[in-house]
Amino acid sequence: MISACHLYPDLLNLYGDRGNIIAFRQRCEWRNIPVKIKSISLGDKIEFKDYDFVFLGGGSDREQNLIAADLMKRRDRLKDAIEGGLVVLAICGGYQLLGKYYQTAEGKQIPCLDILDLYTTAGSKRLVGNLVVEVKLGGKPLKVVGFENHSGRTYTRSVKPLGKVLCGSGNNGSDGLEGARYKNVYCSYLHGPLLPKNSGLTDRLISLALKRRGMEYHLKQLDDSLEESARRVMLDRLGLRM
């Protein structure tokens, strides 16, 4: 049984990100891997160490501030769990929150959870559009496709990026990098949502979650023709090859 947790689904649900949870659940169930997904909101009790997979999405400014305050109280336990191999997917606002700080346009530094060595600064122009990133999964390159919509510019320091931008802006529109990776934490600006059509990445997260649970982690191959064709539409349009 995989234990998964959707953090603040009632608040962080701005860009169809619940599709990530839908994809994670379905791809487990289609393989008869039992999975339990718990929704956790403000003030709910949670022991991160008991979970295998945690998803954190993005929200509007007001909701994100509420969440930051709530997560701050749980910060140490989340960090310990991450150091111990907890699998995390964080998108957009959730991604920024895991870093050291967010610097506003006025130069004020708002502290974040300080779990990943990265920071974000406010940008004037929003980075909006289709985004393709080349991600190495188990040594094999995978073109991950989605849509970005953020004004923050994120800079990774000692943590690795998720991948290289092939088309679009990515972390900050200047260094050609997108997302971040640390232990079993995957961060990205990709909405779309990310997991449904990038099923290679979904399966990677499921494998890691199974491994953390101490289960055999060779995944049965599924028929991914619809996933592939949904991804191919955008790659074709942008002149990229599968």
Place this chain on the structure above:
Amino acid sequence: MGFRLSAAILAGKAAARLSRACGYRGTSLPGLVARKICPAALIDLSAQVRRGIIVVSGTNGKTTTTNMIAGVLGDAGYKVIVNREGSNMISGVTAGFVANSAVSAHVDCDYAVLEVDEASMPAVLEETNPKVVLLTNFFRDQLDRYWELDKIIGVINDSLQKLKKSTTLVLNADDPLVAQLRGKTGLPAIFYGLSGYELARKTNTQTREAKFCPCCGFALVYEFFNYGQLGTYYCPNCVFQRPELQVEALGTVSKSNVNCCRIRYKKGEASLVIQALGLYNLYNALAAFTVGLHLGINVRTILNSLKKYQPVFGRMERFTYKRKPVYLNLVKNPTGFNEALAALCDAEGMKDVFIAVNDNYADSRDISWLWDVDFELLGREHQAFETFICSGRRAEEMALRLKYAGVPVEKITVNNNMRLAIEQVLSGPAQACYLFPTYTALWPAHKILEFLAVKGNADDQRMPSVS
């Protein structure tokens, strides 16, 4: 006024003819041209409306409600100007006046009913002096353009505050995001709402806005939900709550193609019947009723007008193909799509479904919103459906969404050729077809349907009698 305005109107009308001749719908071009020549065109033209301007805005239901109000006022014997569908930004609103103005710049009308895009509210309110501003609801819509809902509501709130106190707000009491505007703007307000909906839910699993009190930030408590965040709510921390209703719908019944309810208002009760599917259409009719009542229109005239109202272009618009009913309904955001799905699942018999998703600018380039729609409903009730045909620029993503919603893959087809896809759904095995295109897919789908099927109800089925 004078020469400059006349020149602007001439040029605007010429632009309209030219764009029609070139085959464009070009409904806002005349306004754009007129404003270039005479920047005060809208101010001057709108000031001539004899009895008043009614501005209709909000996320969903603008077009339908605007047309319902215009119908009511027309049936009451007034001369009415309306801006045409899809031209609801400031140039489109101006174009509506240009089209209805003499070259002498004289406008002959009693009322103007203006559908206004949320983002264009500040500009339109500044240049017109509305007697009534109606706000239907606020849902997330096209985030790549408008960003977050909070921001757009803030902009509308600011522009309402600049209005004279002679403007009356007509507000949907069931939407806390709309209802908050009375307190914040200080304008006189009339509220309408829907109580006693037979399928109202105690809980809401849909993605919804407004979880928090707009006044104090405390979590709102709901007694029931109608759809989205619409329902009966209160704040446990401050005085904010669903306002007292001046027009209240009770005992709602939706059956086949008819929606009806009792309406309670200050001076009595009445029975409202509309020939349009969907709870959202009942809200639209309720809004039109409230505006009509406020303008002093005879209640019987309002009810008769709403009863014969025919859905506008692509709003559960009825066609017939070989005696089979075919419905065409625009989808543009999660709440609208959820409501369309609710109406779809309520309909009896087996159904074939066509969904066309485009990601052009006017549709929202980001199609993430498809994942906020509760297609899981179709997954659970897929026995009532024969086929799902996906088309449009993002047909594959739509097909994927259905797969992950639990619709059996063998019922899902992708056909990027819209003409063939529509032929396919029309000749499907079910007893009824439902077509759901996004904005830029609506026009081609409509054209193809007009060619292949017959507009309206070919059997001329009698209206069920409602006592």
